[in-house]
Amino acid sequence: MHFSSKLIENAVNEVAKLPGIGRKTALRLVLHLLKEDNGTTTDLTEALTRLRQDITYCRQCHNISDHEICAICANPRRDQHTVCVIEDMRDVMAIENTSQYHGLYHVLGGVISPMEGVGPNDLHVASLVRRVTEHDVREVILALSPTMEGDTTAYYVTKKLREARTGNPLRISTIARGVPIGGNLEYADEITLGRSILARTNASE
Amino acid sequence: MHFSSKLIENAVNEVAKLPGIGRKTALRLVLHLLKEDNGTTTDLTEALTRLRQDITYCRQCHNISDHEICAICANPRRDQHTVCVIEDMRDVMAIENTSQYHGLYHVLGGVISPMEGVGPNDLHVASLVRRVTEHDVREVILALSPTMEGDTTAYYVTKKLREARTGNPLRISTIARGVPIGGNLEYADEITLGRSILARTNASE
Numbered sequence: 001m002h003f004s005s006k007l008i009e010n011a012v013n014e015v016a017k018l019p020g021i022g023r024k025t026a027l028r029l030v031l032h033l034l035k036e037d038n039g040t041t042t043d044l045t046e047a048l049t050r051l052r053q054d055i056t057y058c059r060q061c062h063n064i065s066d067h068e069i070c071a072i073c074a075n076p077r078r079d080q081h082t083v084c085v086i087e088d089m090r091d092v093m094a095i096e097n098t099s100q101y102h103g104l105y106h107v108l109g110g111v112i113s114p115m116e117g118v119g120p121n122d123l124h125v126a127s128l129v130r131r132v133t134e135h136d137v138r139e140v141i142l143a144l145s146p147t148m149e150g151d152t153t154a155y156y157v158t159k160k161l162r163e164a165r166t167g168n169p170l171r172i173s174t175i176a177r178g179v180p181i182g183g184n185l186e187y188a189d190e191i192t193l194g195r196s197i198l199a200r201t202n203a204s205e
Numbered sequence: 206m207h208f209s210s211k212l213i214e215n216a217v218n219e220v221a222k223l224p225g226i227g228r229k230t231a232l233r234l235v236l237h238l239l240k241e242d243n244g245t246t247t248d249l250t251e252a253l254t255r256l257r258q259d260i261t262y263c264r265q266c267h268n269i270s271d272h273e274i275c276a277i278c279a280n281p282r283r284d285q286h287t288v289c290v291i292e293d294m295r296d297v298m299a300i301e302n303t304s305q306y307h308g309l310y311h312v313l314g315g316v317i318s319p320m321e322g323v324g325p326n327d328l329h330v331a332s333l334v335r336r337v338t339e340h341d342v343r344e345v346i347l348a349l350s351p352t353m354e355g356d357t358t359a360y361y362v363t364k365k366l367r368e369a370r371t372g373n374p375l376r377i378s379t380i381a382r383g384v385p386i387g388g389n390l391e392y393a394d395e396i397t398l399g400r401s402i403l404a405r406t407n408a409s410e
Binding site: 001002003004005006007008010011013014015017018019020021025027028029030031032033034038040041042043044045047048049050051052053054055058063064065066070071072088089090092093096097 | 206207208209210211212213215216218219220222223224225226230232233234235236237238239243245246247248249250252253254255256257258259260263268269270271275276277293294295297298301302
C-alpha cells in the first residue's frame with residue numbers, strides 16, 4: 001500500500017495493530033475520522049487515553065471496576081460462598097446476562113498458553129487460592145473456555161486449590177459441556193457429541 | 206451490555222461509533238488495549254490526533270498530502286493533460302496500484318447522495334471546472350462507482366464541464382464497465398452482463 005501522506009500511513013499502521021483489523025479496514029476507519037469533524041477523533045482518543053490511565057481493578061476479584069471493590073463483590077445480596085473463575089471481563093458480562101448466577105467472580109486475566117508466553121504466574125491464581133483459604137468459599141465453579149488452554153488452566157487451578165485447602169470441604173465444579181441448546185444434533189462436532197453422551201444427565205420427569 | 210466500569214463503557218461507545226465496528230468488537234479492541242502496555246494506546250491516540258490536526262490536502266487535486274502540492278501533481282513526468290475524477294483517496298491508491306494510468310487525479314470527496322445529505326456543493330466540482338478551463342486539460346476520465354450515486358455525480362460533473370468548456374474540445378470518458386476479468390459469466394448479475402453485451406468491443410485479432 002502506497003500512501004500519499006506520512007500522517008495517514010502512520011495512523012493506518014497504528015490502527016492495523018489492533019486485533020482483527022487489517023490495513024484496508026484501518027484505512028477505511030482513518031478516512032472516516034478525517035471526514036467527520038474534529039470532535040469525533042478527540043472524543044475517541046480521550047476516551048482511550050482516560051481508560052488506559054485511570055483504569056482500576058477490583059482488589060478482590062480483579063474485574064475492571066471504577067472502585068476499589070467492584071459492584072458485584074460489594075453487593076451483600078450475592079452468594080459470598082460461591083466463586084466463579086473466568087478468563088476475562090467479557091465472560092463476567094456473558095454470565096451476568098444469563099441471570100442464572102448469583103455468586104461472586106474471580107477474573108484470572110487469561111489462560112495458560114505457552115504459545116503466547118502466558119504462564120501460571122501471569123494469572124491471578126495465587127489470589128484465588130488466598131481467597132478460598134481465607135474466606136468461607138464453599139464452591140469454585142470453573143467457567144473457562146473448552147479449549148486445550150482452558151482445560152490446562154482448569155487442571156492447574158484445581159491442583160492449587162486442592163493443595164491449599166485444608167479445612168472445610170471445597171466443591172470444585174466445571175460448567176456443563178454438551179450440545180448447545182437450539183443446535184442441530186447433526187451439526188455438533190464429534191468430540192462434543194461423544195462427551196455429551198458420556199456426561200448424560202437423568203431426564204426430567 | 207452492562208459494564209462494570211464507566212471508563213470501559215465510554216471507550217466502547219466511542220470505538221463503536223466507527224463504521225463497521227459493533228459493540229462486541231469495540232469491547233474486544235478496548236480490552237486488547239488494556240492488556241497491552243501503555244505505549245500501544247499512546248501511539249494509537251497520538252497518531253490519530255496528529256493526523257486529524259495536521260492533515261493537509263493538495264491544493265490542486267484535493268488528495269491527502271503532506272505538502273501543498275501532492276507528489277503526483279508535482280511529478281513532471283505525469284501526463285498533465287489527463288485528469289481522472291475519483292471519489293476519495295482509496296480510489297487513487299487502487300488506480301495507482303494498476304500502474305496503467307499516468308495522468309493526474311481530482312478527488313471529489315464523495316458522490317452526490319441525498320440520502321446521506323451530500324449535495325453537489327459538498328464536492329470539489331467547482332475547482333475541477335476551474336482546473337479544466339484554466340489549464341490545458343484534454344481528457345477527463347470519470348472513475349466513479351458504478352452505483353446510482355456515482356452515475357448521478359458523473360452526469361452532474363459532465364454537465365458542468367460541458368457548460369464551462371468553450372475553447373479546445375474536451376474528451377469526457379468513463380471507465381469501462383463489464384464482466385470482471387477472471388470472473389465466471391454465470392455469476393455476473395443481469396445488468397452488468399446485459400450492459401457488457403451492448404457495450405461490446407471488437408475482438409483483438
